[in-house]
Amino acid sequence: MIVTLTVNPALDKTIELGEPLSHGAVQRATASHVQAAGKGVNVSRAIAAAGVPTLAVLPGASTDPLITALSSDKLAHRTLSITEPLRTNITLTDPDGTTTKINEPGPALTAQQLAELGGLVAEEAAGADWLVLAGSLPPSVPADFYAQLTAQLRTSLGGKCPKIAVDTSGAPLTELFAHSAQHIPDLIKPNAEELAELVGSFDEAALEGSIELATDCAKKLLETGIGAVLATLGAQGALLVTEQGVWHGSHTPITPRSTVGAGDSSLAGYLLADVAGASAPERLKNAVAYGAAATQLPGSTIPTESDLTVDAVTVDELTSTQGTES
Numbered sequence: 001m002i003v004t005l006t007v008n009p010a011l012d013k014t015i016e017l018g019e020p021l022s023h024g025a026v027q028r029a030t031a032s033h034v035q036a037a038g039k040g041v042n043v044s045r046a047i048a049a050a051g052v053p054t055l056a057v058l059p060g061a062s063t064d065p066l067i068t069a070l071s072s073d074k075l076a077h078r079t080l081s082i083t084e085p086l087r088t089n090i091t092l093t094d095p096d097g098t099t100t101k102i103n104e105p106g107p108a109l110t111a112q113q114l115a116e117l118g119g120l121v122a123e124e125a126a127g128a129d130w131l132v133l134a135g136s137l138p139p140s141v142p143a144d145f146y147a148q149l150t151a152q153l154r155t156s157l158g159g160k161c162p163k164i165a166v167d168t169s170g171a172p173l174t175e176l177f178a179h180s181a182q183h184i185p186d187l188i189k190p191n192a193e194e195l196a197e198l199v200g201s202f203d204e205a206a207l208e209g210s211i212e213l214a215t216d217c218a219k220k221l222l223e224t225g226i227g228a229v230l231a232t233l234g235a236q237g238a239l240l241v242t243e244q245g246v247w248h249g250s251h252t253p254i255t256p257r258s259t260v261g262a263g264d265s266s267l268a269g270y271l272l273a274d275v276a277g278a279s280a281p282e283r284l285k286n287a288v289a290y291g292a293a294a295t296q297l298p299g300s301t302i303p304t305e306s307d308l309t310v311d312a313v314t315v316d317e318l319t320s321t322q323g324t325e326s
């Protein structure tokens with residue numbers, strides 16, 4: 001079972017433009033579609049599509065369009081009832097696949113609502129394989145929410161605490177490493193920009209362009225005691241850095257259609273391989289295959305196994321500290 005928590009879910013509205021986006025102009029859309037999303041919801045979608053049990057935990061009224069869409073999509077979910085509407089995020093897609101994304105802040109949550117959400121997660125995640133904490137936090141939520149929740153769950157669930165993966169950015173990401181080891185998750189999935197934010201010394205373009213630089217940054221994070229860093233590097237593929245070794249995975253060149261949800265799909269691919277007992281390089285291979293498949297699909301569409309081209313992924317071992325990882 002893989003449980004996901006999306007504190008700030010979103011209805012993703014994708015608007016396809018017939019001409020490249022022109023700032024300040026009136027432009028006509030050629031098509032538009034809406035999908036219930038947010039990072040954790042997207043991870044759950046990919047996992048459910050692969051036939052593995054998953055549950056998406058999120059705030060939202062039962063009548064909110066996002067929640068009714070999850071029900072009609074038959075995605076297993078549990079909600080904390082709130083009265084404020086959830087947010088809508090807009091993606092504008094140029095004909096060449098370039099995307100412009102505008103994310104709303106989302107509804108505020110009170111301290112009591114956050115405590116209740118944490119309680120729901122503790123109930124649902126006890127005994128699960130993985131808990132994924134994913135996405136931005138709404139404006140009122142303290143930046144250390146993921147760090148504190150990680151520590152609380154480890155204390156309250158003890159041996160029943162699942163492995164915890166976090167995919168977020170900005171202060172909620174840096175806060176993971178600002179407390180004790182108990183607050184540090186088992187896995188993070190930064191992109192190049194987030195890796196740069198974490199190590200604070202390189203920019204995104206430099207990291208995406210240099211596998212060596214990205215490896216050095218991810219290895220620095222291992223010193224904090226984190227189990228694994230899965231870094232997604234856009235067209236450069238992805239890196240998996242663990243105590244046991246470092247692997248780089250890449251896909252043969254693809255024509256991108258929309259990168260929205262590609263990182264979520266990569267994380268889902270990694271977790272699916274992990275719960276199936278795959279080795280580290282196989283987990284990375286599946287992550288890269290899922291990310292590449294998502295990039296070739298429109299808007300926030302999350303891939304199913306039939307969209308994958310696993311044979312087009314190459315994984316190279318860059319260094320190994322303890323022989324072969326199992």
Ligand SMILES: O=P(O)(O)OC[C@@]1(O)O[C@H](CO)[C@@H](O)[C@@H]1O
Nearest residue numbers: 010037038039089103135136261
């Ligand atoms: O604002 P956040 O929470 O950082 O990101 C939200 C979001 O951009 O992430 C998903 C793609 O990864 C989309 O479904 C969604 O709109």
